[in-house]
Amino acid sequence: MAVSRKSAPDHASAGLAGFEPSPALLDALTLHLPFKPGHRLGLGLSGGADSAMLAVHAHLWASRRRIELHFFHVHHGLQAAADQWQARVHDLARRLRRPCHSLRVQVRADRLSADGMESAARDARYRALAELAGFAGVGDILLAHHQDDQAETVLLRLLRGAGPVGLGAMAPSSRRDGIVYWRPWLEQPRARILQASDCFTAACGWQAVQDPTNLNPDYTRGALRELLTPVLDARWPGWQSVLQRQARLSRETRDVLDSVARQDLQSLDLDETGRSFSLASWRLLEPARQALVIRRWLHEQGAGMPTEARLAELMRQLRSVHALGHDRQLKVKHGPWLIRCVRGRVLLEPAGTD
Numbered sequence: 001m002a003v004s005r006k007s008a009p010d011h012a013s014a015g016l017a018g019f020e021p022s023p024a025l026l027d028a029l030t031l032h033l034p035f036k037p038g039h040r041l042g043l044g045l046s047g048g049a050d051s052a053m054l055a056v057h058a059h060l061w062a063s064r065r066r067i068e069l070h071f072f073h074v075h076h077g078l079q080a081a082a083d084q085w086q087a088r089v090h091d092l093a094r095r096l097r098r099p100c101h102s103l104r105v106q107v108r109a110d111r112l113s114a115d116g117m118e119s120a121a122r123d124a125r126y127r128a129l130a131e132l133a134g135f136a137g138v139g140d141i142l143l144a145h146h147q148d149d150q151a152e153t154v155l156l157r158l159l160r161g162a163g164p165v166g167l168g169a170m171a172p173s174s175r176r177d178g179i180v181y182w183r184p185w186l187e188q189p190r191a192r193i194l195q196a197s198d199c200f201t202a203a204c205g206w207q208a209v210q211d212p213t214n215l216n217p218d219y220t221r222g223a224l225r226e227l228l229t230p231v232l233d234a235r236w237p238g239w240q241s242v243l244q245r246q247a248r249l250s251r252e253t254r255d256v257l258d259s260v261a262r263q264d265l266q267s268l269d270l271d272e273t274g275r276s277f278s279l280a281s282w283r284l285l286e287p288a289r290q291a292l293v294i295r296r297w298l299h300e301q302g303a304g305m306p307t308e309a310r311l312a313e314l315m316r317q318l319r320s321v322h323a324l325g326h327d328r329q330l331k332v333k334h335g336p337w338l339i340r341c342v343r344g345r346v347l348l349e350p351a352g353t354d
Contacts, residue, residue, distance in 0.1 A: 016096075018203035021057055022196045025188060029061045032172055032184035035140070037066040042138040044129055045071040045092070045100070047085045049197040049208040052092060054144040054185065056200060059096045071100040072132040072141065074125045076107055085209045092206055101136060103128045118219050130177040138179075145170055145183045148190040151240035152224055154247050168251035187244060261296035264289055274300060276345045279318065290315060301348055303337050314339060318346065 035041060043058055045051045055071060062069040073089045075082055086102055093100030105124040107117060129141055153169040160166070173182050185193070201207050216222040232239045264285060268277035277297065282290060294314065295305060306314065314332045321330050321341050330341040333351060340347045 016056070016060075016204065019056075019200050020203075021060055022053075022192060024192060025053065025057045025185065025196060026061060028184050028188055029058060033061075033142075033182060035065070035067055038068075039140075040068040040070070040136070040138050042070050042072050042129070042133050042136060042141040044125075044141055044143050045073050045089050046211075047073070047089045047092075047209040048144075048211060048214075050144040050146060050185075050190065050193055052206075052208045053193050053196045053200065054142060055092060055096065055098075057196075058142055059098060069098055070136045070138060071098055072129055072136075073100060073102040074128040074132075075102055075104040076121050076124065077104060079211070079213075081209070088206075088209055095204065095206060099136070101132050103132050118213075118221070126176055130179050133179050140180045140182060142182050142184065144185060144193075146185045146188050146190050146193060147244045148240050150186050150247055151243035152221060152229075154243040154250075155224065155228075156220060164250050164253045164257065167246065168254050169247040171251060186247075189240065257292060258296070260289065261292040264293040265296050265300070268293065271345075275349070276347045279321070279341060279344050279346050282318065282346065287315075290318075298334070298348070301337075303348060304335055306334060310334065317341075 041058075041062065043051075043055055045055050058069060061067075071089070071093050073086055075086050079085075090100050090102070105128050107121050107124050133139065133141060150169050154167055157166040157169060170183055170186060172184070172186055173180055175181075197208055213219055213222060215226050217226045236242075265277070268281045270277050274297075282293065285293065291311060294311065298304065298306065310332070314334075317330050317332065318341065330339075332339040334348075336351050338349055338351045340349065
């Protein structure tokens with residue numbers, strides 16, 4: 001671990017003289033976070049305005065509830081100012097008298113496109129947060145994603161052709177690598193967070209860092225913010241709240257579809273391992289539900305989601321194969337797995353097994 005610094009015990013008023021927190025931002029924490037006194041909680045702190053204001057408001061919220069709060073900073077080393085950002089983060093932690101832990105990661109930027117580097121940096125960040133959580137004994141981490149982030153995610157996924165699951169975008173809470181990530185500000189507009197940040201700077205003198213890649217059109221999100229967002233703001237004011245609502249409705253639709261898929265899968269005479277089901281029972285389902293149940297089956301087996309082309313080909317073969325599975329030529333490779341049909345049952349097995 002590159003840096004691990006701890007401060008003295010926290011005090012709610014430490015470092016906040018003259019600052020009035022946003023009631024809406026505080027209320028959102030109370031509404032969306034279920035933690036009780038004594039809980040140990042982490043918070044991802046990049047040093048930007050969003051995460052800094054989450055740190056400040058979560059500090060106040062946690063102090064009132066006697067919740068132990070740790071700040072986690074991931075140093076990507078991709079920007080010349082990264083060391084300064086790390087110092088700024090630890091300065092904020094000292095002002096709030098909260099423990100702050102940093103970890104430096106390496107991202108092979110020389111071999112990646114801008115979009116590839118963005119994705120690689122995100123994956124590295126989550127791995128680092130999980131490592132920091134283990135170091136601090138934390139199982140829950142707060143992230144500062146807000147309404148504008150959510151709206152951008154919906155737009156990007158729509159442009160990539162995502163279905164209802166993808167358009168659900170970021171969930172208020174999600175699990176990754178054994179850590180639960182909480183996003184209590186998904187309904188909060190970034191303008192409200194920036195206003196709080198300006199007030200904090202005026203009162204306390206601490207200033208958030210600025211990441212130039214956020215508005216760099218070489219990056220997907222940067223292009224959206226620099227080129228598309230101004231047009232949307234001018235033509236459709238408030239579009240972010242509309243797309244945030246779309247994400248919520250898509251998640252509700254996804255939950256219903258998941259429930260239907262789980263019920264259908266249980267009706268297919270699964271074996272004890274869950275790796276095979278009855279072809280005849282599957283054929284009784286409507287086509288859309290046939291696709292849903294295959295996706296669910298593969299997901300539960302940890303086999304990953306198939307592409308649309310692979311799923312279409314698999315369903316075509318399953319619909320045309322002999323009802324008793326005598327056609328042993330049905331073999332569809334799916335990553336390290338093979339999907340086969342034997343004696344009327346659809347099987348998932350490691351590739352290479354014969």
